[in-house]
Amino acid sequence: MSDQSDPTRPKAPPSPRRSFPSGNSSLLAVFILGFIAVWMLSGEIVVGGSDTDKVSPIAGQENNDRSQDSSIGADSIASDHTISQKDQAAAKTKKLFAVRAKLFTSRPRREVLHIRARSKADVSVEVRAETSGRVIKILGHKGDLVKQGKVLCKLDEGARQATLSQATARLEQTKSDYLAAAKLSKRGFSAKLNVNAKKAAYNGAMASLKKARIDLDYTSIRAPFTGIIEERSAKVGDFLSVLMAGKTCAKLVKLHPLLIVGDVSERNITKLTVGQNGRAELVTGEKVHGRIRFISPSAKVETRTFRVELEVDNKNLKMKNGVTSDIYVPLKTTIGHQISPAYLTLNDNGEVGVRSIGEGDIVKFLPVKILEQGKTGLWVSGLPKKIVIITTGNDYVVEGQKVQVVMDKQASLNQSSNDVQIHGASKHERS
Numbered sequence: 048m049s050d051q052s053d054p055t056r057p058k059a060p061p062s063p064r065r066s067f068p069s070g071n072s073s074l075l076a077v078f079i080l081g082f083i084a085v086w087m088l089s090g091e092i093v094v095g096g097s098d099t100d101k102v103s104p105i106a107g108q109e110n111n112d113r114s115q116d117s118s119i120g121a122d123s124i125a126s127d128h129t130i131s132q133k134d135q136a137a138a139k140t141k142k143l144f145a146v147r148a149k150l151f152t153s154r155p156r157r158e159v160l161h162i163r164a165r166s167k168a169d170v171s172v173e174v175r176a177e178t179s180g181r182v183i184k185i186l187g188h189k190g191d192l193v194k195q196g197k198v199l200c201k202l203d204e205g206a207r208q209a210t211l212s213q214a215t216a217r218l219e220q221t222k223s224d225y226l227a228a229a230k231l232s233k234r235g236f237s238a239k240l241n242v243n244a245k246k247a248a249y250n251g252a253m254a255s256l257k258k259a260r261i262d263l264d265y266t267s268i269r270a271p272f273t274g275i276i277e278e279r280s281a282k283v284g285d286f287l288s289v290l291m292a293g294k295t296c297a298k299l300v301k302l303h304p305l306l307i308v309g310d311v312s313e314r315n316i317t318k319l320t321v322g323q324n325g326r327a328e329l330v331t332g333e334k335v336h337g338r339i340r341f342i343s344p345s346a347k348v349e350t351r352t353f354r355v356e357l358e359v360d361n362k363n364l365k366m367k368n369g370v371t372s373d374i375y376v377p378l379k380t381t382i383g384h385q386i387s388p389a390y391l392t393l394n395d396n397g398e399v400g401v402r403s404i405g406e407g408d409i410v411k412f413l414p415v416k417i418l419e420q421g422k423t424g425l426w427v428s429g430l431p432k433k434i435v436i437i438t439t440g441n442d443y444v445v446e447g448q449k450v451q452v453v454m455d456k457q458a459s460l461n462q463s464s465n466d467v468q469i470h471g472a473s474k475h476e477r478s
C-alpha cells in the first residue's frame with residue numbers, strides 16, 4: 048500500500064541526502080580504496096586540512112634510523128682507515144691527567160749544624176772585701192777597663208799599720224833569741240829544749256808578721272783579672288766586711304776571650320767534639336771564628352739539651368756580653384737535592400717523599416729524608432742522582448698512574464754538581 052492511501056499518517060520531512068546513481072557506486076568505492084592505498088604507502092597524513100603539518104609514523108622513523116645508523120657506521124669505518132697513528136696517540140694523550148715536572152740533579156752539600164746561642168763573658172765576678180773596713184776611696188768608674196791588680200776600692204787601714212810594726216819588732220826579737228840559744232847550745236851551755244822553744248817563738252813571729260801584712264794589703268780591693276767594671280756597688284763611707292753578704296765593691300766581667308753559648312739537642316750532640324772549629328754570627332754584625340771549648344756531659348732535665356761553648360777572640364773588646372748569636376759548625380759532606388717544600392707529599396703509609404716521573408711517564412713515589420730547612424729550599428736525601436719531580440699536580444695522581452708530563456725549565460735551585468753548598472756561609476767561605 049502506498050503512503051498516500053493512509054490519510055491519517057503524518058508526512059515525513061524530505062531527506063537532505065542526495066542519492067547517487069547506481070552506476071557511479073562502484074567507481075566511488077574504487078576511488079576510496081585507491082586513496083587509502085596511496086596514503087598507507089606514502090606514510091603521511093594530512094591533519095586539519097593542512098598539508099604543511101606532517102607526522103612520521105613509527106615504521107617510517109625506524110626505517111630512517113636504520114638507514115642513518117648504517118650510514119654512520121660506514122663513515123666511521125672509512126674514517127678509521129684514514130686516521131694516522133699520530134692522531135690516535137694524540138687522541139689517547141688527551142685523556143691523560145697533565146702534570147708539570149722539573150729535572151733535579153744531586154750535588155755535594157756540606158752539612159752544617161746550626162745552634163741558636165748568645166754571647167757570654169768568660170768570667171763575671173762580684174769583687175768583695177776580704178777584710179773589714181770602711182770605704183775611704185773609689186777608683187775607676189762603671190764601664191772602665193781595668194788591668195789585673197788595679198785597686199777598685201780602698202778601705203781604712205785603722206790599726207793594721209801599727210799591728211804590722213809590732214809584728215816586725217817581735218820578729219826581730221825572737222830571731223835574736225833563737226840565734227843566741229843556738230850558739231850556746233853548740234858550746235854546751237844551753238839545753239836542746241831551750242833552743243827548740245826559741246825557734247818556735249821565732250816561727251810564730253814570722254807568721255804574725257805575714258798575717259799583718261796580708262790584712263793590711265786587703266784594705267786595697269784589687270781587680271782579680273783584666274776586665275770591665277759592669278757595676279759599682281760600694282760608695283765612700285760604706286762599711287765592708289767578709290761577714291756581710293751582698294755588700295760588694297764592684298762587679299767585673301772578662302770579655303776576652305768571649306764565649307758563644309748555645310744548647311744542642313740530644314739528637315745532634317754526638318756530632319760535636321771538644322776542639323772542633325766553628326764560627327759565630329752576632330746580631331750586632333760581628334762574624335768570628337773559634338773552637339768548641341766545652342760540651343756539657345749532662346743534659347738539662349727540662350729541655351734535654353746540652354750546653355756547648357764556642358770560644359772566640361775578643362781582644363779589642365768590641366763584642367758585648369749577652370748578645371743573640373748563631374753558631375755554625377761544619378760537619379761531613381753529604382750528597383743531596385735542594386727542592387721546594389711544596390714538592391713534598393705523603394703516601395698511604397704516612398711516609399714523607401716526592402712523586403716523580405718514571406719510565407713511560409708512570410708516577411712513582413720515592414721516600415726522602417729531610418736534612419735541613421734552608422733559606423733557599425729544603426735539602427733532602429734518598430733520591431737518585433737525576434730525577435724528574437712532579438711540581439704541580441702531585442696531590443692529584445697516584446703511584447703507577449700514567450700521566451701527561453709538561454716539563455718546566457731547569458730548576459733555579461739546581462746548580463752544577465761541582466758546587467758545594469755551605470748553609471749560612473759567606474761567598475768568601477764557599478770559595
